[in-house]
Amino acid sequence: MSELNEETRAVYVISVAAELAGVHPQTLRIYERRGLVGPSRTGGGSRRYSEADIERLRHIGDLTAAGVNIEGTRRILELEAQLELLRSELERVRAEAAEAVERTHREYRRDLVPFREASLVLRRSARPSRG
Numbered sequence: 054m055s056e057l058n059e060e061t062r063a064v065y066v067i068s069v070a071a072e073l074a075g076v077h078p079q080t081l082r083i084y085e086r087r088g089l090v091g092p093s094r095t096g097g098g099s100r101r102y103s104e105a106d107i108e109r110l111r112h113i114g115d116l117t118a119a120g121v122n123i124e125g126t127r128r129i130l131e132l133e134a135q136l137e138l139l140r141s142e143l144e145r146v147r148a149e150a151a152e153a154v155e156r157t158h159r160e161y162r163r164d165l166v167p168f169r170e171a172s173l174v175l176r177r178s179a180r181p182s183r184g
Contacts, residue, residue: 074110
């Protein structure tokens with residue numbers, strides 16, 4: 054099993070997560086029921102929040118403080134996640150395209166003869182033969 058990084062390792066209990074995010078623990082439960090956040094669970098069923106969860110909760114707080122309701126916030130979060138996936142895919146496709154262009158250029162370069170060498174070959178073949 055791969056080791057989780059510090060940002061995704063769920064270590065905070067609900068009361069600590071609520072304090073770090075600046076909300077009441079009951080608000081976190083509501084957010085979870087509405088699909089805004091999905092904390093990890095221990096074997097006994099207790100919620101555990103990661104640094105990434107805390108950042109998401111702060112972002113949710115910013116959106117709701119700006120007047121966005123919970124359903125609007127959920128939709129914004131979904132769209133932001135889709136946008137991030139599309140940005141990653143675009144970056145990957147751009148890298149693949151750049152590699153394909155570079156590969157094509159390398160293939161062309163193998164077929165090319167420098168201009169000076171080509172003109173020498175043409176001059177030699179254009180000479181009348183003495184014989």
